Amino acid sequence: MTEAFRISTDPAELDRDAVHDMMARQSDWARGIPRETQDRAIDNSLCFGGYLGKAQVAFARVVTDYATFANLVDVFVLPAHRGRGYSKAIVAAVVGHPRLQGLRRFTLNTSDAHGLYAQFGFKPVARPEQAMERWFPGLYEKARD
Numbered sequence: 634m635t636e637a638f639r640i641s642t643d644p645a646e647l648d649r650d651a652v653h654d655m656m657a658r659q660s661d662w663a664r665g666i667p668r669e670t671q672d673r674a675i676d677n678s679l680c681f682g683g684y685l686g687k688a689q690v691a692f693a694r695v696v697t698d699y700a701t702f703a704n705l706v707d708v709f710v711l712p713a714h715r716g717r718g719y720s721k722a723i724v725a726a727v728v729g730h731p732r733l734q735g736l737r738r739f740t741l742n743t744s745d746a747h748g749l750y751a752q753f754g755f756k757p758v759a760r761p762e763q764a765m766e767r768w769f770p771g772l773y774e775k776a777r778d
Contacts, residue, residue: 636685638719640726647675647682648689655692655709657773661744663707665773674707679732683710683723690714693723699732705741720749728753 653671656663663671674694683691691710697703705727710719727733740758741750758764 638690638717638722639684640691640723641682641684642679642730643682644675644680646684646689647680647692649675651689651711652692652707655711656707659712660707660709663773664771667773670773678706679730681723681726681730683719685714691719691723693727695727695730695733697733697736701737703733703736703739705739708741708746720746721752724749724753 649668649672652675653666653668656671657666657668658664677696679695679697681691681693681695682689683693691714692707693705693709694707695703695705705724708720708723710723728739733739739755741755743750
């Protein structure tokens with residue numbers, strides 16, 4: 634019998650050790666992130682955990698004011714569980730979440746999953762000349778040197 638993939642936004646269910654391990658050791662975007670920083674990010678965001686039984690195999694985090702804006706970040710499926718539709722399921726849960734409806738802008742950044750997000754209505758930035766950022770790549774790795 635195969636266990637069903639289940640998604641929850643209950644912060645008490647999150648396996649923070651698994652999330653931190655993936656983010657700090659395996660992600661391209663947050664390699665070396667300190668556990669305290671990751672916990673603070675989780676505590677101040679709407680988080681989605683994807684589970685097989687009690688084991689967390691997927692994660693997504695949304696930074697939002699719940700009224701006008703949201704930014705989807707830190708989406709992953711553990712490598713051993715990829716290719717089974719879990720990324721689509723968790724993104725569908727994110728964009729369908731009742732508290733994230735009616736937002737004027739919902740953003741994300743991705744280096745390699747444009748096709749996934751396009752299925753949910755995400756497009757390249759309409760006015761890139763208006764977008765600005767302060768970006769510090771490798772910040773967490775530099776902090777540990």
